[in-house]
Amino acid sequence: MRAIRVSWTETALPGSGSPLPGGGSVTTEWLPIAQVRGDFAANPADYLAHYLAPAELPVLTRITVPKRQVEWLAGRVAAKRLVCLALERAGVPVPPSELAVLGGKPGGRAGKPRLSARSPDLTGPLGRHISDLSLAHTLRFAVCALAQGGRVGVDVEPLRDFGPALRRTVFTDHETALAQRAFRAFDTGHRGTALWVVKEALLKAYGIGFAHGWGTARLRAADDTAGVFDVSFPADADPGHHVAVRYGRLTDHIFAIASVAPRPREGHQQKGQLRAWD
Ligand SMILES: CC(C)(COP(=O)(O)OP(=O)(O)OC[C@H]1O[C@@H](n2cnc3c(N)ncnc32)[C@H](O)[C@@H]1OP(=O)(O)O)[C@@H](O)C(=O)NCCC(=O)NCCS
Numbered sequence: 001m002r003a004i005r006v007s008w009t010e011t012a013l014p015g016s017g018s019p020l021p022g023g024g025s026v027t028t029e030w031l032p033i034a035q036v037r038g039d040f041a042a043n044p045a046d047y048l049a050h051y052l053a054p055a056e057l058p059v060l061t062r063i064t065v066p067k068r069q070v071e072w073l074a075g076r077v078a079a080k081r082l083v084c085l086a087l088e089r090a091g092v093p094v095p096p097s098e099l100a101v102l103g104g105k106p107g108g109r110a111g112k113p114r115l116s117a118r119s120p121d122l123t124g125p126l127g128r129h130i131s132d133l134s135l136a137h138t139l140r141f142a143v144c145a146l147a148q149g150g151r152v153g154v155d156v157e158p159l160r161d162f163g164p165a166l167r168r169t170v171f172t173d174h175e176t177a178l179a180q181r182a183f184r185a186f187d188t189g190h191r192g193t194a195l196w197v198v199k200e201a202l203l204k205a206y207g208i209g210f211a212h213g214w215g216t217a218r219l220r221a222a223d224d225t226a227g228v229f230d231v232s233f234p235a236d237a238d239p240g241h242h243v244a245v246r247y248g249r250l251t252d253h254i255f256a257i258a259s260v261a262p263r264p265r266e267g268h269q270q271k272g273q274l275r276a277w278d
Contacts, residue, residue: 001230006202006258008226008245010185014257024131024149026259027086029078030250031142036074051077053100053118059108067139074142075113075135076101082146083115083130092125101133104207112207134204138253151240151260153205155197159252161189162196170214171195182222183247186254193254195219198245201258202229206237238263 018026040047052060056076063069080096087094098118105111113135117126132147134154145154167176176192183194199217203209210216212232221228233239240260247256 002233002239003220004202004229004231004239004243006198006227006229006243006245008182008198008247010183011246011248013248013250013255014246024147024261026145026147026152026257027082028143028145028154028257029082031074031078033070033074033137033140033142036077036142037070040070040073049097051080051096053097055100055102055108055116055118059102062107062109071137071142075137075144078142078144079113079115079133079135079146082144083126083133086129086146086148087122087125090125090129092122092129094122098122101135112204112209132205134201136200136204141250141253143255145257147259150262151205151207153201153203153258153260154255155200155204156250156253156255157193157197157200159186159190159249159254160193162192167192172218175219178219178222178227182219182224182227184224185248190254194247194256197254197256198227198247198258199229201245201247201256202231202243205243205258205260206231206233206239208232208234208237 014028060069060073063072079101080099083099084094084096100116101113102108103111104114113133115126115130115133117123129148130146131149132151134145134152136143136155138156138158141156143154143156145152175195179191179195180188183191186194203217208216217229217231219227220230241263242261245256245258
C-alpha cells in the first residue's frame with residue numbers, strides 16, 4: 001500500500017484540450033451510445049471498415065452481448081475521433097482504421113487500453129503527441145479521455161443511490177463518512193457514487209483497476225479539495241508526481257477525470273509535461 005494525495009475540483013464538463021500548467025492537456029470526447037448504435041445498424045460493414053483496424057475486428061466479434069458490443073465499439077469511435085483530430089492538428093492525417101485501441105491483457109479485451117498503429121511510420125507521431133488514453137461507458141454514453149502529457153483515467157456512472165448493502169460491500173464505513181464530507185456538490189445519497197467514479201478514474205489512470213478487489217484503493221482522509229488514498233500498487237509501479245481529479249455532473253451522470261503527472265527530471269522542465277489541473 002502507498003499513500004497517494006489527490007487534489008480534486010468539481011467542474012463543468014472540461015472543454016476541448018483543457019490546458020495544464022505544465023504544458024500538457026486532457027481532451028474528452030463524449031458519444032451517445034444510441035447514436036453509435038444507429039449509425040452502426042444503418043451500415044455495419046462500412047461503419048466497421050471506417051473505424052476499426054483489422055486487429056480489433058476479432059475482439060468485437062468475440063463480444064456476444066449486443067449491448068456490450070456497441071459499448072465497446074463506441075469507446076473505439078470516441079478514442080479514434082480524438083486521436084485522429086490530434087494527429088491532424090499535428091500535420092499527420094490518419095484514417096481511424098489505421099489505429100487500434102486494445103486492452104493491454106492477452107486477447108486485447110481486458111486491461112488498460114493501449115493505442116497502436118498499423119504502420120510503423122506512425123509510432124513516432126503517436127508517441128510525440130499522445131501520452132495516454134482512457135475509456136468508460138454506460139448505457140447512455142461512451143467517453144474517451146486523451147492525455148497529451150502524463151497519464152489519464154476517466155469514469156462515468158449514472159447518478160444513483162448506492163444503497164446500504166452495496167455501500168458496505170465496496171466502501172468501509174470510514175470512506176462512506178469521508179465521501180459525505182468531500183463531495184458536497186451532490187445530494188447526500190449520491191456522494192458515494194462520486195467517490196466511486198473518482199476511485200475508478202484514479203485506478204484506470206494507474207492501469208490497475210480493482211485488481212485487488214474493492215480495497216485496491218481506500219480513501220483514508222478527505223476534505224472538499226483533496227483526499228489521501230491508500231493504493232495497492234504492483235511492485236514496479238510509478239505513482240507519479242501530482243495526481244488531480246476533476247469531477248462533476250453530466251445530465252443524470254457523474255463523471256471523473258484523473259490525471260497523473262510524471263515526476264519532473266532533476267534540474268529542468270520536460271517539454272509537454274503535465275503537472276496539475278489547477
Ligand atoms: C477497470 C474497471 C474499473 C472498469 O470498470 P467498469 O465499470 O467495468 O467499466 P467502465 O465502463 O467504467 O470502463 C471500461 C473500460 O475500462 C478500461 N479498463 C479495463 N481495465 C483497465 C485497467 N486495468 N486500467 C485502465 N483501464 C482499464 C477499458 O478500456 C474498458 O473499456 P473497453 O472494454 O471498451 O476497452 C474494472 O473492470 C476493473 O477493475 N477490472 C479489473 C479487476 C476486476 O474485474 N475486479 C473485480 C472486482 S473485485
